[in-house]
Amino acid sequence: MLKSEPPATVFDPALDEVADEILRLNPDGSKWAAVIRHTYDMIYNGQETGRYRWDQLMKTEKTHFGTLFEINAQREFRFEGGDATDYRIAGHQVDAKWSQSMGGWMLPPEVFGELALVATGNDETSRWSLGLVRVSEENRREGGNRDKKSQLNAAGRDAIRWLWRDAQLRPNVLLQLPRSTVDHIFSHRAGTQRTNRLFREAEGMIVHRNAVATVSRQLDHQKRVRYNGGARSALAPEGFVILSGMYHAYLAEALDVPIPAPDEYVSVRLVLSDDGVYIDGRRWRRANVEEPSRPAPRLPEPGLREQLSDDL
Structure with a gap:
């Protein structure tokens, strides 16, 4: 500053x-x-x-x-x-x-x-x-x-x-998105679906955990992000991974997207690539808007850091 x-x-x-x-x-x-x-x-x-x-x-x-x-x-x-x-x-x-x-x-x-x-x-x-x-x-x-x-x-x-x-000032993602997009996010009755919409619409943008809490309106709002029924599971078939700043900042850096702080996330839609980043045994890069989606790789478990290429 x-x-x-x-x-x-x-x-x-x-x-x-x-x-x-x-x-x-x-x-x-x-x-x-x-x-x-x-x-x-x-x-x-x-x-x-x-x-x-x-x-x-x-x-x-x-x-x-x-x-x-x-x-x-x-x-x-x-x-x-x-x-x-x-x-x-x-x-x-x-x-x-x-x-x-x-x-x-x-x-x-x-x-x-x-x-x-x-x-x-x-x-x-x-x-x-x-x-x-x-x-x-x-x-x-x-x-x-x-x-x-x-x-x-x-x-x-x-x-x-x-x-x-x-x-x-650390950005408020709900003010960065178009008002019509935010209205669409909030229009669903279910907090889980609102959370899914947030990470789908805010692809490549920093999402603070307070934004997740605001959208989900639930006490266990961080659970709405995880696998086993959360946004990571729901959006994976569409090619999205949701990177946590606590565990996946190195992947965000490698994928050339904004790097989240420990209390932030960034969602990224991925496609297979010959020269991409190794995740779950295959190479991936950030998808272009016009590229069709395919199921996303599964992120490594907390505490485990995958190698990013076969040269490491």
Whole structure:
């Protein structure tokens, strides 16, 4: 993830020290990205509700996102609690602020004069940003609403020191697929069939286990992926294998498809090939769209790694 250079602003040693500490704790931003991804998934609560989009949330839930973001960040980084602010980082008071829109952070009186950790994200575009700013009189709007909250003015927005700007958020596959396709996935009454449709439609795309839970709406949603009645068994006659990041990341790499993390999957439709990857004793490669399907090979059991070619 690319880090932004700090803007030319008023000298603020405390802001520099907080920024240095945040970067020390997580130089590449991956933990912050995971916090934001987890917060989206928590607020959707897909396993119980089947929701996967921001516009499906109620107004109170959208408001609650910022609180969950603050809590999840504190759990991840174990920041000390502040006196009137959320955290104390590198010995300085810091308040965490989330807004779904850039610049929309609401700043209460207790953060006036303090540092704010401002963050925003967009699940549809899979992007997030996080920065630091001093909530000074020069940086905030005069007046405010009935709660005496204010927002950053133009100078304040320009003064933000972005630690990460438009960084990559782990994608939500249900937002990457066309809406009509997702509606088709959800239209079946049975969770098992919805799961089969997901892996059929999302061929070659990363599918997080939360997407499986959202689609299946069942407590044992991971069972819907496996052999013995799960999606692997159901889709094998159509040529699909479902690779687990926990056990089959090496096969994804060899097949030249996105490599899933341990809590992710990627489905791939295969055809026999003279120069493909060895799976279940034969060579296979990813099928082209126009190629007819044939039954897929069986993936090696967890803990067993097949050789990928007869040259190994």
